[in-house]
Each structure stands twice: as structure tokens, then as C-alpha cells.
Amino acid sequence: MPVNTIMGLFAKSPIKPLQRHVTRVNECCELLVPFFAACEAGDWDKASMLREQISQIEKDADVLKREIRLKLPRGLFMPVDRTDMLDLLTQQDKLANLAKDIAGRVLGRQLQIPSSMYPDFVAYVQRCLDAANQASRVINELDELLETGFKGREVTLVAEMINQLDVIEDDTDSMQIKLRQQLMAIEDQHSPVDVMFLYKILEWVGGIADQAQRVGSRLEIMLSRS
Numbered sequence: 001m002p003v004n005t006i007m008g009l010f011a012k013s014p015i016k017p018l019q020r021h022v023t024r025v026n027e028c029c030e031l032l033v034p035f036f037a038a039c040e041a042g043d044w045d046k047a048s049m050l051r052e053q054i055s056q057i058e059k060d061a062d063v064l065k066r067e068i069r070l071k072l073p074r075g076l077f078m079p080v081d082r083t084d085m086l087d088l089l090t091q092q093d094k095l096a097n098l099a100k101d102i103a104g105r106v107l108g109r110q111l112q113i114p115s116s117m118y119p120d121f122v123a124y125v126q127r128c129l130d131a132a133n134q135a136s137r138v139i140n141e142l143d144e145l146l147e148t149g150f151k152g153r154e155v156t157l158v159a160e161m162i163n164q165l166d167v168i169e170d171d172t173d174s175m176q177i178k179l180r181q182q183l184m185a186i187e188d189q190h191s192p193v194d195v196m197f198l199y200k201i202l203e204w205v206g207g208i209a210d211q212a213q214r215v216g217s218r219l220e221i222m223l224s225r226s
Contacts, residue, residue: 015142017072018089021064022139028057028096029132029208032125035103039112051103058096065093081222088218092139094211095132102204111197114190117182124175128205131168131212138162138219155223165216172209176202 031054038047068089072082113121138161144154179202187195 015146017064017068018085018092018142019140021061021068021089022092022136024057024061024064025092025096026132026136028054028061029099029129031057032099032102032129032205033122036106036113036122036125039106039110040115040118042112044107044110047103047107051107054100054103058100061093061096065089084218084222088139088215088222091211091215091218092135095135095208095215098204098208098211102201105197105204106201109194109197111194111201113198113201114183114186116186117179120175120179120182124172124179124202125205127168127175128172128209128212131165131172131209134161134165134168135212135215138165138216158219159223162216162220165213169209169213172206176206 031050035047035050035054038044038050069086072085138158141154141158141161145158180199183195183198183202190198
């Protein structure tokens, strides 16, 4: 993104570039659903194409991240510490990295989720993405928080949204336990190496919800300091 564009965004609001970044991060994560569908169908060409798209969007997010780090002015007159904003940026950027790593590892081994587990697995992936989406919605409330000086009803609204993020993350924990139990029941039908990777996929996908929760935690810290 051109420097003058970045500076123009910061001139309007220091929050806008952060929101632009989280939008790209979410686009990256959302592609995991069609990616796993292509894997389930054994369409490795399509899976490879989707993995490339995920990788490209992750690179776009990295460009935005670097621009924000370089151009975020020091001494902003706002009730948010610059260091807190940069830390929040780092945490949300890790979501895109997770999506890229998951797609790369699954494609590299051409690993398919067992058909008996697939419906529950897709629901699990979507619930983990719900956490990423919720984190994005909270980030998009920062403009309102800024306008109110991080006070009043808007703070209560954001706190409730962060609490909902915790609820979603708890759901994903329960779903992962159920999937691990399903996998344990059919371990003898698959190669030990594949089974090991399947357990890791469950862990990696769950990492998206965990990381989204960390974004929420950083926001809670910002609220507590304002």
C-alpha cells in the first residue's frame, strides 16, 4: 500500500489501518472451509489453488502489518497506548499465519479427514472461525470506543463481545474433545503417521479459536488501562 494512502488513513483515524488488517486476516481464515471441502473431495488442484490464495492474503496482511508498524505515529493523542495497539496487531496477525500453516501442512501430506468425522469436523472449523469473526467485530468497534474516550455504554458492549468470544472458545474446546474421541475409535483403520497428523490438525484448527481469544485478552488490557 502506498505510503501516502497509509498516512491518509492515519490522518483520519489510527484505528482504520488496524481494521483493514483484521479484514484481510479474516478473509485468509475463511478460506479454510472451502479448502477442507476440496481436500475431502480429493480435488488437490483446487486445494492447492486455495492454499495459494490463503498464502497471498497472508502476505497482504504482512505488508499491512509492516506499514502500520512503520507509520503509526508516536505520541498519538488518544486513550490507547501505542505499544498496546502494536501488540494487538501482532496477535491478530498470528491468525493469518495459522491459516497458512494449516493449509500448507494438510496439502503437503494430502491428508483427508475421515469421512465419519467430516461433518463434525466442518462444524468445528466453522466454530473456530466464529471466534476469529468475533475478534474482528470487536476490533471494528474500536472507532466507537475512541469517539467515546473509552467510556460509557460502548465499553460495556465491547466487554460483552469479548465475553462472547470466551464462550465460543469454550465451545471449540468441547468440540475438539468429541472429535478426538471419534478419531481414537477409528485409529486402527488408518496409518499411525496419518493418525498423528489428524490429531495435530485438530490441535492446529483449535489454535485459531485460542488465538482469537488472545486478541480479546489484549483488548481487555487496553480497556483496563484506559
